[in-house]
Amino acid sequence: MKFTGKILYVLSKPAPEKLKSELSNIVDELNKTVLVKGVGKPEYGAKIVGYTIVNGNVLVFNVVSGRRVKIHDAALRARKKLAEVLGKKYRIGIRNIVLEDVIIELEGEHKVSLKVPYVKNVEVSNGRTLIYLSTLEESDIKKPIVDRLIKLLYEKEQRLLWGGKAEHWYLVKESGVKRKIPPFREDPNKILEEIGWIKRFSIGQWIYTPPFTYLLNMIKNIFLDKVVKPLGFQEATFPKMYPLEVGLRTGHLRGTINSMLFASLPVSYDIAEFEELIDYMYVTNKAPAEEVGKYVKPPSYFLCFAQCEPFYQFFSKEILSEESLPIKWFDQAGPSFRWEAGGIYGVERVIEFHRVE
């Protein structure tokens, strides 16, 4: 990750001639001290590679920086030092900082949405990605939105350098235990279906008939009685459908959006507005998702994915006393949903599953 661009300091007065002649020393000083302080290798820090004064009162630094002192960090670091020098010696203040023509260069070829704030253009070529930012004012620089953008870009780069999961495990040692051939080697899913204990409902969804429900309840009760309750957990009841904002807070929308299910409201509470769709379904006896979709709003919820989501909501504005911790709650109030389209099998890997969590 590399940054290039211009830092503009808007001064409160025109720069005097004396300052101009002194700039070379100030820049050298900045490059040797605050711009590389605590960065390890100098290339991780920032460097002023050119400077000039325009319009009399705008001090312009051309900067190249690494990831430890990003260009906007450099602007703030240098500001502090500059303000000292300018204030003491010339009684000049710094009115504003502007970043212009900032380009963030990433290793690897990345897709970056042009809808992301401050991203003006993206160029991808020869294993590198150039991200052109729009002009940033001092108020922008201090916003978390810029930090989030840069953190995102850094993570994209790292993820690519780090590679996928498959490369990162290897067998250290195998235990000496001989692999016994289990006495029962049939597929229990097939047997359960044949004897009518489970019945296919839809992709990754099953109906559990009373004998199988009984069996699962027994296993659940053992878990509750021997583990959950002795550990002091109490039952709470969590909703099973969550507003999208909750998924932002938990990080699921960023990390697992490809395996989540989304929920939408009907376009209206007035059935008269559905009349044409109802007629269509009535006569054709079909309900194509595309047609139904026209009468449904964009998805404002997602279905319970990882059980814990309502905790974020519950405690989001709470201040807790230390004595009240840890909070020991469990929930078994309904199913969770994961679109494991690539990996479903029998009742082992399903789209809709029950759990105590």
Next chain:
Amino acid sequence: MKFTGKILYVLSKPAPEKLKSELSNIVDELNKTVLVKGVGKPEYGAKIVGYTIVNGNVLVFNVVSGRRVKIHDAALRARKKLAEVLGKKYRIGIRNIVLEDVIIELEGEHKVSLKVPYVKNVEVSNGRTLIYLSTLEESDIKKPIVDRLIKLLYEKEQRLLWGGKAEHWYLVKESGVKRKIPPFREDPNKILEEIGWIKRFSIGQWIYTPPFTYLLNMIKNIFLDKVVKPLGFQEATFPKMYPLEVGLRTGHLRGTINSMLFASLPVSYDIAEFEELIDYMYVTNKAPAEEVGKYVKPPSYFLCFAQCEPFYQFFSKEILSEESLPIKWFDQAGPSFRWEAGGIYGVERVIEFHRVE
């Protein structure tokens, strides 16, 4: 409900002169017998109001009919009689029946979707609705799709004539019991929220903390132990999200689509395809439904609405012995969802609710 249109009988040979002269009698006979048989008032039956022979071998009847012998019923009724006469006397067969220029006239002004099969055009004016059908061949006439269309139109007309719910109840008598003022008159919802037993989650959704969950479980257990189990019901576990086709079969998509919630799958199982959206959410820390909606397929599921839905799926292709009836199952495996936007209040009327059913 009134029908007008032409019935065309395509004959296997040109009609001889003798048949032409006999047509008047045949038509009279049809109008007096098969076209009004069993209809009560004659205007409920069908009437041939004109006839001609075109292209030598196409017998055309202009027909007006009521709802008891709809024009396509009339075509089939008259066909039988005609086939007899033509076969015996002239050795002529009927190759095909075609209905042309059929107009269905309804009392009241109705919206009818032009996407409905066979509907060519709709005119609404002066308290009447005219529905123009496209040409129907014999094979169409025999399809349930035409019957469904006509049934739909009939129901629309009836519903309008019958009026809304509000007009159809009146107070017969009030019991003499004096209305006692209950000793507790506060709003329990407010108290539950104040003491932290329930917490607002989203519109019509609540988190039930352990004390409230305990209370609800006690009430549930009394119901299970005193009512459900003594009656011989056994617990089954039903999915809580259903393919749209199930909603067609149960009738919910036609009857309650305005209060249902719909579920959608992500557009892809590959997270790389969500990269731009993820970037956007990462940086802005927002997840607008419109943006998320672009990465979600049209809704192919609806959320559990009336609990019973999977029963339809379960027994849809089953033949049951009489001894196995009644099937006594109950389900408590998760919540149901109703978009009661107009009527939610506290934990009394919610969007997501738990039940034993």
